[in-house]
Amino acid sequence: xxxxxxxxxxxxxxxxxxxxxxxxxxxxxxxxxxxxxxxxxxxxxxxxxxxxxxxxxxxxxxxxxxxxxxxxxxxxxxxxxxxxx
Amino acid sequence: xxxxxxxxxxxxxxxxxxxxxxxxxxxxxxxxxxxxxxxxxxxxxxxxxxxxxxxxxxxxxxxxxxxxxxxxxxxxxxxxxxxxxxxxxxxxxxxxxxxxxxxxxxxxxxxxxxxxxxxxxxxxxxxxxxxxxxxxxxxxxxxxxxxxxxxxxxxxxxxxxxxxxxxxxxxxxxxxxxxxxxxxxxxxxxxxxxxxxxxxxxxxxxxxxxxxxxxxxxxxxxxxxxxx
Numbered sequence: 295x296x297x298x299x300x301x302x303x304x305x306x307x308x309x310x311x312x313x314x315x316x317x318x319x320x321x322x323x324x325x326x327x328x329x330x331x332x333x334x335x336x337x338x339x340x341x342x343x344x345x346x347x348x349x350x351x352x353x354x355x356x357x358x359x360x361x362x363x364x365x366x367x368x369x370x371x372x373x374x375x376x377x378x379x
Numbered sequence: 380x381x382x383x384x385x386x387x388x389x390x391x392x393x394x395x396x397x398x399x400x401x402x403x404x405x406x407x408x409x410x411x412x413x414x415x416x417x418x419x420x421x422x423x424x425x426x427x428x429x430x431x432x433x434x435x436x437x438x439x440x441x442x443x444x445x446x447x448x449x450x451x452x453x454x455x456x457x458x459x460x461x462x463x464x465x466x467x468x469x470x471x472x473x474x475x476x477x478x479x480x481x482x483x484x485x486x487x488x489x490x491x492x493x494x495x496x497x498x499x500x501x502x503x504x505x506x507x508x509x510x511x512x513x514x515x516x517x518x519x520x521x522x523x524x525x526x527x528x529x530x531x532x533x534x535x536x537x538x539x540x541x542x543x544x545x546x547x548x549x550x551x552x553x554x555x556x557x558x559x560x561x562x563x564x565x566x567x568x569x570x571x572x573x574x575x576x577x578x579x580x581x582x583x584x585x586x587x588x589x590x591x592x593x594x595x596x597x598x599x600x601x602x603x604x605x606x607x
Binding site: 349350353354356357360364367371372 | 382383541544545547548549551552555587588590591594595
């Protein structure tokens with residue numbers, strides 16, 4: 295089998311697997327939104343502060359899926375493994 | 380489709396190598412130009428500022444006051460002077476993220492820009508820590524137990540890395556998705572359908588990431604510089 299084709303094929307597979315990191319991100323952000331909704335239900339006048347706290351927490355939790363995206367982008371666009379062949 | 384940073388020309392060339400002029404540099408200069416022009420306008424109008432603010436003066440004073448209050452509540456009284464620096468960081472990142480709307484490639488879609496901003500935060504964290512806490516600063520690495528020393532050191536390095544990659548990944552992801560959608564659509568639909576994507580990825584995510592970068596930097600500095 296052509297080694298370059300094998301490396302590129304496995305890189306594409308790896309890039310697809312890297313997007314599985316979005317699972318943790320979606321779960322975490324959903325839990326944050328749920329807790330924020332419960333907090334607003336308990337104290338509706340604190341809605342502004344609760345919403346900004348929720349957005350900050352959700353954006354920090356987003357980092358996990360961003361790391362997966364970066365790995366996928368590196369494998370697809372700036373693949374360092376092909377140069378090693 | 381190519382989403383990398385294109386070289387537009389050559390800046391410096393010598394025997395050993397070459398430095399290119401990239402798209403990121405041009406976008407950074409445009410953002411810098413806008414910020415400098417705004418600052419000059421405020422400076423020129425400063426002499427005619429009255430005791431009771433109206434119009435333009437009101438906007439400027441609101442911005443400065445909001446940032447100053449925010450810095451004071453997040454970082455405490457001692458570090459209130461850093462509010463000015465963080466206002467410029469916030470304005471730069473916000474304008475950089477929004478420069479995608481006018482056709483430039485956002486400078487924050489390049490790891491170099493975000494890594495330099497994160498490196499500045501890293502230097503600030505440790506300089507403020509040493510300046511405000513002298514010897515206590517080094518003891519923090521041995522708490523809660525000296526066996527945690529290596530973990531604490533690695534944790535200190537993970538902060539700027541996560542700051543840089545968070546901003547870079549979010550903005551570059553937006554650039555790629557919007558670029559792909561533009562490529563897929565026929566010319567007639569290109570004015571209507573991508574608007575929703577621009578509204579989310581550029582406006583909302585751009586502002587949110589600028590805010591996150593600023594507030595996380597402030598929180599890190601506050602953790603290191605004040606004794607808890």
